[in-house]
Amino acid sequence: MAKKKDNNKKPEVHDELKGFDIKINEFGEIVSSFGVDKINSFLDENVEDKKLKDLSSSADEEE
Numbered sequence: 736m737a738k739k740k741d742n743n744k745k746p747e748v749h750d751e752l753k754g755f756d757i758k759i760n761e762f763g764e765i766v767s768s769f770g771v772d773k774i775n776s777f778l779d780e781n782v783e784d785k786k787l788k789d790l791s792s793s794a795d796e797e798e
Contacts, residue, residue, distance in 0.1 A: 751777055
């Protein structure tokens, strides 16, 4: 018989996101321990948007 994975472990998260928890309730709504604004500001600071990077390089070429 195959071993079952231990799904009770919490994943490693960035230090700024300690305590972040996200779930989907019985109505299909996403419930988060952090506000959307805080999550968006974290993503803006730490994740590069590939689509916007391509737009800025093509805008430079047109000038």
